[in-house]
Amino acid sequence: MLIQSRDNPKIKLYTRLRDKKSARVDEGLFVLEGERLVAEALKEGVGLRSVFYTRLAEERFSGLVSDLCALCGQEAFEISDDAAQKLAGTVSPQGIFAIASRLDKTPPLDKIVFGGKYLILNRLQDPGNVGTILRAADAVGVSGVYLCSSCDIYNPKLVRSTMGSLFRLPVADCLSFEDTVSLFRRSGIPVYASVVDQDAADLSEFKFPESCAVVIGNEGNGLSAGETSLCDGRITIRMRGNTESLNAAAAAAILLWELMK
Amino acid sequence: MLIQSRDNPKIKLYTRLRDKKSARVDEGLFVLEGERLVAEALKEGVGLRSVFYTRLAEERFSGLVSDLCALCGQEAFEISDDAAQKLAGTVSPQGIFAIASRLDKTPPLDKIVFGGKYLILNRLQDPGNVGTILRAADAVGVSGVYLCSSCDIYNPKLVRSTMGSLFRLPVADCLSFEDTVSLFRRSGIPVYASVVDQDAADLSEFKFPESCAVVIGNEGNGLSAGETSLCDGRITIRMRGNTESLNAAAAAAILLWELMK
Numbered sequence: 001m002l003i004q005s006r007d008n009p010k011i012k013l014y015t016r017l018r019d020k021k022s023a024r025v026d027e028g029l030f031v032l033e034g035e036r037l038v039a040e041a042l043k044e045g046v047g048l049r050s051v052f053y054t055r056l057a058e059e060r061f062s063g064l065v066s067d068l069c070a071l072c073g074q075e076a077f078e079i080s081d082d083a084a085q086k087l088a089g090t091v092s093p094q095g096i097f098a099i100a101s102r103l104d105k106t107p108p109l110d111k112i113v114f115g116g117k118y119l120i121l122n123r124l125q126d127p128g129n130v131g132t133i134l135r136a137a138d139a140v141g142v143s144g145v146y147l148c149s150s151c152d153i154y155n156p157k158l159v160r161s162t163m164g165s166l167f168r169l170p171v172a173d174c175l176s177f178e179d180t181v182s183l184f185r186r187s188g189i190p191v192y193a194s195v196v197d198q199d200a201a202d203l204s205e206f207k208f209p210e211s212c213a214v215v216i217g218n219e220g221n222g223l224s225a226g227e228t229s230l231c232d233g234r235i236t237i238r239m240r241g242n243t244e245s246l247n248a249a250a251a252a253a254i255l256l257w258e259l260m261k
Numbered sequence: 262m263l264i265q266s267r268d269n270p271k272i273k274l275y276t277r278l279r280d281k282k283s284a285r286v287d288e289g290l291f292v293l294e295g296e297r298l299v300a301e302a303l304k305e306g307v308g309l310r311s312v313f314y315t316r317l318a319e320e321r322f323s324g325l326v327s328d329l330c331a332l333c334g335q336e337a338f339e340i341s342d343d344a345a346q347k348l349a350g351t352v353s354p355q356g357i358f359a360i361a362s363r364l365d366k367t368p369p370l371d372k373i374v375f376g377g378k379y380l381i382l383n384r385l386q387d388p389g390n391v392g393t394i395l396r397a398a399d400a401v402g403v404s405g406v407y408l409c410s411s412c413d414i415y416n417p418k419l420v421r422s423t424m425g426s427l428f429r430l431p432v433a434d435c436l437s438f439e440d441t442v443s444l445f446r447r448s449g450i451p452v453y454a455s456v457v458d459q460d461a462a463d464l465s466e467f468k469f470p471e472s473c474a475v476v477i478g479n480e481g482n483g484l485s486a487g488e489t490s491l492c493d494g495r496i497t498i499r500m501r502g503n504t505e506s507l508n509a510a511a512a513a514a515i516l517l518w519e520l521m522k
Contacts, residue, residue, distance in 0.1 A: 136511045141502030241402030250397045253511035254518045
């Protein structure tokens with residue numbers, strides 16, 4: 001079926017889901033844009049409800065578009081360039097979009113097993129940072145990620161930055177920081193706070209136990225003293241150069257690398 | 262002096278420098294936006310030619326604005342909100358902008374000293390990635406960075422992503438990849454290519470020599486076989502999880518961390 005108008009209800013649903021967290025929660029849906037992300041979603045078995053593609057995208061990504069049409073049937077729509085512009089959230093859109101069902105991300109909560117290594121993100125606000133961190137967590141192979149008071153994991157920018165890692169990685173985002181730490185405590189798994197403090201244990205010399213969790217705090221303010229005091233220990237990335245100068249995603253990559261080595 | 266019009270020649274010079282590499286080269290100037298970046302430039306002794314600030318910015322950052330006015334004299338301009346909007350390259354502008362002289366970034370070329378550790382970036386195209394990598398290089402304390410066939414180091418997005426590290430770090434961007442490798446070879450410093458290849462040496466077990474250089478290649482394609490063959494060895498970030506899933510800046514952070522440990 002061809003959608004030409006920007007005012008088509010499906011187009012309006014997509015933009016609402018793209019722009020509003022409340023719409024994503026109410027509808028139980030989120031959006032995907034771009035060939036790679038949609039292909040990853042298909043591969044990982046994400047529930048695709050509707051797909052949209054331009055004539056040009058159908059030519060460029062013919063295999064993918066035909067797979068999507070077979071899967072979505074009546075819910076696969078060719079769209080005009082004008083409608084595609086309305087959907088696009090990137091500078092150079094590829095003309096391929098999807099609406100997907102929210103993932104079942106609760107399992108990790110009852111899957112904390114001794115032996116695993118976990119990441120906890122507390123009050124992280126930038127969707128691009130969180131997405132990049134989830135992607136790195138997937139790369140090094142952590143057992144699960146817990147987000148507390150952080151940005152919506154279905155934010156389109158976050159989803160895009162994960163490059164599909166969100167579909168693979170066990171992620172939970174429904175507990176408070178206190179409850180998350182308690183959960184690990186009850187499982188006998190120690191929790192380490194990453195801090196900027198020369199008195200904390202030096203990451204390059206620290207021996208992580210076989211099973212543990214590491215906490216990364218807010219981009220600007222880190223973890224509060226109260227939050228840190230809930231943890232079993234404190235570690236820091238000690239640097240030779242200009243210590244202040246490491247963004248949250250770069251610091252997380254280094255931390256995850258040492259955690260999983 | 263107050264600038265009200267968007268068509269003022271100073272405003273037009275700023276936007277030309279912001280948008281065009283050719284203008285930055287011709288004029289020998291580049292632009293800075295935001296309180297932190299302008300403050301870092303002042304602190305690091307970057308040659309500030311002109312500064313622009315809104316009434317609101319003068320209230321919020323009064324100490325900084327008064328230092329800038331003392332430094333720039335006739336070249337310090339209060340600007341209208343309308344003119345500030347024309348200058349802004351960020352979503353939430355702080356109303357403070359500067360035009361600066363290009364940095365003298367040639368010294369590292371004759372400063373390659375045995376004992377230093379260096380980073381070479383080859384055909385990196387994304388200004389945000391390159392800026393984040395320069396920031397991490399500054400954080401871990403590398404001796405210098407060489408950019409070959411990569412994006413313009415005065416690109417405003419790159420400058421912003423470095424958060425001031427560009428002003429501190431020795432950076433050279435005038436040699437080809439072949440000439441850069443030769444330069445290190447002649448100094449007796451080995452050069453290692455970072456690659457995605459399970460047969461390359463494992464970064465987590467690799468012992469970097471006291472002095473060396475590491476090469477990072479293009480975001481999408483990495484280094485070519487020919488480029489790799491110019492180097493003394495190959496190293497790879499071996500991961501337990503989904504190997505493909507690590508962006509250029511995250512991979513660079515891990516590499517720099519191991520290099521400087």
